[in-house]
Amino acid sequence: IDRAIVEFEGDFFIKRFFVTDSHGNKIEDLENLERIKRALAEAIGGDGDGTVSVVKSTANRGIVVRRAGLVEGFGERKAKAERMFSLMDGFLKNDPFSLQKDILHHVEYTVARSRFNFDDYEAYQEGDAALGNGGLARFSACQMDSLATLDYPAWGYGLRYEYGLFRQIIVDGFQHEQPDYWLNFGNPWEIERIHVTYEVKFYGTVEDVDRNGEKHEVWIPGETVEAVAYDNPIPGYGTRNTINLRLWAAKPSNHFDLEAYNTGDYINSIVNRQRTESISNVLYPDDRSHQGKEMRLKQQYFFVSASLQDIIRRFKEAHNNFDELPEKVALHLNDTHPSLSIAEIMRILVDEEQLDWNKAWNIVCKIFSFTTHTVVAEGLEKIPTDLLGSLLPRHLQILYKINSNFMEELKKRIGLDYNRLSRMSIVEEGAVKSIRMANLSIICSHTVNGVSKLHSDTLKMRTFKDFYELWPEKFQYTTNGVTQRRWIVVSNPSLCALLSKWLGTEAWIRNADLLTGLRDHVDNTGFRHEWKMVKRLNKMRLAEYIETMSGVKVSLDAMFDVQVKRIHEYKRQLLNIFGIIHRYDCLKNMDKNDRTKVVPRVCIIGGKAAPGYEIAKKIIKLCHAVAEKINNDADIGDLLKLVFIPDYNVSVAEMVIPGADLSQHLSTAGHEASGTGSMKFLMNGCLLLATADGSTVEIIEEIGSDNLFLFGAKVQEVAELREKGGALKVPLQFARVLRMVRDGYFGDKDYFKSLCDTVEVGNDFYLLGSDFGSYLEAQAAADKAFVEPEKWTKMSILSAAGSGRFSSDRTIREYAERTWKIDPCQCPF
Numbered sequence: 001i002d003r004a005i006v007e008f009e010g011d012f013f014i015k016r017f018f019v020t021d022s023h024g025n026k027i028e029d030l031e032n033l034e035r036i037k038r039a040l041a042e043a044i045g046g047d048g049d050g051t052v053s054v055v056k057s058t059a060n061r062g063i064v065v066r067r068a069g070l071v072e073g074f075g076e077r078k079a080k081a082e083r084m085f086s087l088m089d090g091f092l093k094n095d096p097f098s099l100q101k102d103i104l105h106h107v108e109y110t111v112a113r114s115r116f117n118f119d120d121y122e123a124y125q126e127g128d129a130a131l132g133n134g135g136l137a138r139f140s141a142c143q144m145d146s147l148a149t150l151d152y153p154a155w156g157y158g159l160r161y162e163y164g165l166f167r168q169i170i171v172d173g174f175q176h177e178q179p180d181y182w183l184n185f186g187n188p189w190e191i192e193r194i195h196v197t198y199e200v201k202f203y204g205t206v207e208d209v210d211r212n213g214e215k216h217e218v219w220i221p222g223e224t225v226e227a228v229a230y231d232n233p234i235p236g237y238g239t240r241n242t243i244n245l246r247l248w249a250a251k252p253s254n255h256f257d258l259e260a261y262n263t264g265d266y267i268n269s270i271v272n273r274q275r276t277e278s279i280s281n282v283l284y285p286d287d288r289s290h291q292g293k294e295m296r297l298k299q300q301y302f303f304v305s306a307s308l309q310d311i312i313r314r315f316k317e318a319h320n321n322f323d324e325l326p327e328k329v330a331l332h333l334n335d336t337h338p339s340l341s342i343a344e345i346m347r348i349l350v351d352e353e354q355l356d357w358n359k360a361w362n363i364v365c366k367i368f369s370f371t372t373h374t375v376v377a378e379g380l381e382k383i384p385t386d387l388l389g390s391l392l393p394r395h396l397q398i399l400y401k402i403n404s405n406f407m408e409e410l411k412k413r414i415g416l417d418y419n420r421l422s423r424m425s426i427v428e429e430g431a432v433k434s435i436r437m438a439n440l441s442i443i444c445s446h447t448v449n450g451v452s453k454l455h456s457d458t459l460k461m462r463t464f465k466d467f468y469e470l471w472p473e474k475f476q477y478t479t480n481g482v483t484q485r486r487w488i489v490v491s492n493p494s495l496c497a498l499l500s501k502w503l504g505t506e507a508w509i510r511n512a513d514l515l516t517g518l519r520d521h522v523d524n525t526g527f528r529h530e531w532k533m534v535k536r537l538n539k540m541r542l543a544e545y546i547e548t549m550s551g552v553k554v555s556l557d558a559m560f561d562v563q564v565k566r567i568h569e570y571k572r573q574l575l576n577i578f579g580i581i582h583r584y585d586c587l588k589n590m591d592k593n594d595r596t597k598v599v600p601r602v603c604i605i606g607g608k609a610a611p612g613y614e615i616a617k618k619i620i621k622l623c624h625a626v627a628e629k630i631n632n633d634a635d636i637g638d639l640l641k642l643v644f645i646p647d648y649n650v651s652v653a654e655m656v657i658p659g660a661d662l663s664q665h666l667s668t669a670g671h672e673a674s675g676t677g678s679m680k681f682l683m684n685g686c687l688l689l690a691t692a693d694g695s696t697v698e699i700i701e702e703i704g705s706d707n708l709f710l711f712g713a714k715v716q717e718v719a720e721l722r723e724k725g726g727a728l729k730v731p732l733q734f735a736r737v738l739r740m741v742r743d744g745y746f747g748d749k750d751y752f753k754s755l756c757d758t759v760e761v762g763n764d765f766y767l768l769g770s771d772f773g774s775y776l777e778a779q780a781a782a783d784k785a786f787v788e789p790e791k792w793t794k795m796s797i798l799s800a801a802g803s804g805r806f807s808s809d810r811t812i813r814e815y816a817e818r819t820w821k822i823d824p825c826q827c828p829f
């Protein structure tokens with residue numbers, strides 16, 4: 001089809017509509033013409049734009065309709081709009097599962113999209129789609145970008161929360177949480193797929209039924225909710241391939257409660273229907289502990305059930321034998337949030353598809369792989385059986401059966417070692433009987449991944465030692481990465497241009513290994529000059545933002561020293577604040593002449609505390625109290641400033657990271673599974689001050705220990721240091737700083753008491769005291785390097801030059817080849 005011609009009557013009504021081929025002949029017998037007409041009428045009707053052009057189609061590949069002129073004249077948004085439409089094009093064509101019947105739905109949505117007036121959108125700034133908490137979710141976003149760019153036929157699934165992660169506002173130095181209703185003004189980048197819906201069931205009972213003389217359990221659910229798909233196309237870079245992130249929203253089911261209706265309880269049944277919508281309402285803002293909440297469990301099952309129905313439907317459209325499932329489908333459990341899918345897919349295969357249990361189990365064990373993103377066993381998710389049994393009675397039965405089969409097999413392998421059997425069981429007995437989601441995931445997955453080498457060693461030697469001894473071949477590590485497309489190309493355009501210029505190519509955008517080519521230019525003074533200019537430009541941008549947000553004017557000559565991440569005791573923001581207090585104390589006690597030798601610093605801290613995490617909230621308050629004192633001390637001037645950047649999120653990170661000279665990653669060794677912030681800073685030529693934790697160990701291998709400032713106990717020393725307890729040696733400077741806070745030097749002494757108690761000798765689990773000495777040494781080394789700009793610049797260039805390995809492209813390629821065993825699948829045109 002070449003053209004669609006629309007004749008209007010008045011502004012709103014389509015009088016005549018027809019499509020022509022390239023010779024201008026009318027096409028009459030177009031399948032589904034009626035639908036297209038309706039969609040067009042809807043799209044155009046609203047704003048009376050009479051021209052519709054480019055109705056493009058190939059026999060069975062779908063159709064893209066664009067309103068003429070739509071992508072013209074959108075000012076800054078033009079490029080984005082154009083890209084949006086071209087990616088939609090790719091989206092239609094890149095349909096690895098041949099969804100013939102879905103394709104026509106796209107037509108409607110694509111057309112519906114075109115009702116957007118992008119000019120309106122320019123007026124308001126889109127906020128982040130903050131649909132995750134921190135590192136884990138942001139890592140998934142980078143993975144999606146790499147999957148698309150590397151042409152892997154992948155789908156991402158998640159929940160379309162109406163309220164994303166809370167907005168952090170600071171009042172009097174205290175964190176307050178505000179709802180993030182991000183969909184208020186619509187979301188132009190999603191496609192609502194009102195035809196892609198599934199029923200998700202909850203509660204009810206399990207009943208025995210007779211099937212060919214055999215007894216079978218069947219779930220009779222008590223509540224039904226509808227899951228509606230919202231598609232978020234993710235375009236690959238430098239390829240036509242576009243993949244899909246499908247997010248589910250909960251809507252009341254159309255299955256009306258007839259009984260209630262008949263008994264006259266009409267109002268209540270409407271209210272109950274409405275309540276079901278709340279499932280996808282709000283993201284839980286605690287990124288680590290979330291045990292025993294019914295709504296959270298409902299969210300998990302809602303997400304799992306809708307996604308699996310979608311996956312199985314697509315599979316069944318093209319295949320009729322479940323033996324082929326492992327050939328065609330690889331499901332990756334990104335932490336344990338989706339691990340209920342193991343029970344759900346068993347239920348589908350056994351109860352609905354009537355496969356024999358053992359056959360189903362063999363299939364299921366070939367399709368799952370699992371990555372865990374936590375370090376400590378206490379952080380692993382457990383679901384109380386009472387809760388699970390009431391919400392999903394059939395799934396609890398299935399889990400018990402999986403466990404009892406596993407226990408039988410295990411006894412044959414390891415004998416009657418009851419302690420070990422009980423450690424490895426999926427079911428944890430105790431005061432609150434629970435299901436251990438990690439054990440379930442390991443048992444059912446063919447591969448168990450850590451997110452860095454160190455993390456994987458910890459999993460093998462500590463967290464999952466029993467499982468490692470049983471199945472060493474299952475355990476792998478795939479070090480995390482981040483996408484250079486967002487963290488350089490989008491967030492640091494000046495650096496992007498510089499890299500392409502000196503590398504002589506833009507190919508690094510798809511192949512970050514090419515960044516090593518920067519090493520060839522490190523001795524070129526012209527290059528180093530340009531490198532410094534880029535950093536300065538980004539510092540200006542950041543300085544402006546700081547002034548707008550906090551009113552603090554900062555000097556561009558100062559070292560911009562940044563720590564931005566979720567606030568956690570193990571991430572040790574408190575160590576940073578104590579270091580700043582120490583610096584301030586030294587400045588105050590210093591001879592005025594000596595001050596001229598001091599490197600001026602702008603210390604920047606940002607991050608959200610979980611709303612119920614008291615100690616983390618006190619850390620934020622202390623940061624503000626210290627900032628208040630220092631920033632208002634005229635005697636100190638530009639030598640030291642402390643700024644807390646509120647509401648740290650991806651958009652803020654895009655500005656902060658390129659403008660940083662130094663970035664801090666201070667977790668007690670053995671506590672950060674990987675860390676991905678460090679990789680973003682590294683790519684942006686920012687020097688790291690870090691402990692040998694998570695992926696930093698591998699960063700050192702790439703850039704050499706001379707190019708970063710390392711400090712603190714090594715992972716193998718931590719246990720011994722902890723055992724020393726009250727006998728642990730702590731530097732005098734630490735005791736002094738702690739005393740200042742305790743004595744109320746920064747005010748609020750009673751409020752800070754419990755915070756101070758957490759780092760008192762004998763109670764200092766995260767070892768702030770014992771690491772403080774070497775932390776100060778590393779800080780001094782950073783100061784020393786900063787006063788030699790050429791040396792600093794070389795270190796900065798070599799940091800970026802070594803960052804290629806930490807591209808999520810490498811991560812994804814490793815997952816594809818080793819874990820999922822999938823090949824790229826490029827769209828033919």
Ligand code: 8GP
Nearest residue numbers: 135136139287373672673674675676
């Ligand atoms: C984070 C890890 O803390 C971080 O080190 C890692 O880089 C990131 O995952 C991506 O792998 N983990 C979490 O956010 C996390 O464990 N969240 C809880 C739900 C488990």
